[in-house]
Amino acid sequence: MATVGLRERKKEKTRQALIRSASRQFAKKGFEGVTVEDIAGACDVSPRTFFRYFGSKEDVLFADADAQRAHLMDVLAAQAPDVPPIRALRAAVLEVAADYESQREAILLRHRIVMATPSLTSRVAERHHCWESAVIAELRRSGRGAGMPELTLRLSVAATTTALRVATELWVEGDGEGDLRALLASALDTLRTGLDG
Amino acid sequence: MATVGLRERKKEKTRQALIRSASRQFAKKGFEGVTVEDIAGACDVSPRTFFRYFGSKEDVLFADADAQRAHLMDVLAAQAPDVPPIRALRAAVLEVAADYESQREAILLRHRIVMATPSLTSRVAERHHCWESAVIAELRRSGRGAGMPELTLRLSVAATTTALRVATELWVEGDGEGDLRALLASALDTLRTGLDG
DNA sequence: GTGACGAGTGGCAGAGCCTGACAGATTGCA
């Protein structure tokens, strides 16, 4: 049996406690109105320990980013080898959109915090940019992007992740009431058909 | 005649000195290897004064961003009213590309600094994201985007600025030897025609 | 020319983020 030791369970518990503590306080007092000391203090942990779990105060807000990125990459890698790159990527981002919808509250909360804090908006952009690089690397690794010129490959990936971002923004602005996957699918179709005007 | 007083001339001089001092030292010792004290000290100015010119250490690296954004917006606003939004935007980003080419050395230097400093990559992304909002606002203001659904409008703008980013990245990776405008034009054509595969 | 006004500056103090180093506590295992 895969017993995880007490140590690891404790660690995961602290990690989750820090994330919850941070989210709660950010929502109440704004990102800049909360110090690392506040976050750590609410968990009976020293600020130094906080930084052993998260590289920065911003990181705790995007703690699940790695998991989402991993999911994206998994779905991408799981596509049949003969599926063309853009179609494979389409499936992957639609999967991420489904993730977002299933974590609706958390995503909405985070986006509200981000919107209210100019210095954070760049972080979201960075995340998507980071995904971009990873996706390109994966497409290259799997040989899927072999026949495409460099510019086309990069542009396709960048445009697709951009579609995910734009669709998500609209969805969030509508308080997550709309159908994110439908929105994203529509955006992807637009990209496939071509922008006119 | 528009004589600018000694005071203002001095101010502009300090500003330029700070920018040059920063660029030079960043190039030599890396962004994080240089402190604000270093930058200011090299100009015989106190750190406190540095922050009166630039909101942050990062800002000094993107000092010309405002001018470029203004140029982009000017070209956009100067398009004939009957030019459709995407075509107007195309003209504007091509103009920015021309700017980049004319400031080749400075752009290349900056991108190298950014590439070498993970924490800065988000800033570039943020800049483009910021342009996006401004462009959308302008298109809305001029009534150019009137007939388009929200999603299409935003996606078109986002995809176009993304094309600028991707083309610029490729251009920089090739040490600015290629033809940035041609690269961008090709990317824009791809977006217009539609992504296939 | 002289003096008043205001913009620009420097220095100081301080909050907050983040890191390295060391010592103590806790867990896992023999």
Add this chain to the structure above:
DNA sequence: TGCAATCTGTCAGGCTCTGCCACTCGTCAC
């Protein structure tokens, strides 16, 4: 129980950035 690895707290310190106050120096009116 005792050892080794891991996790934590404390301390010291550097850096970014801000508010505050006094000072200097252009600018402008008289």
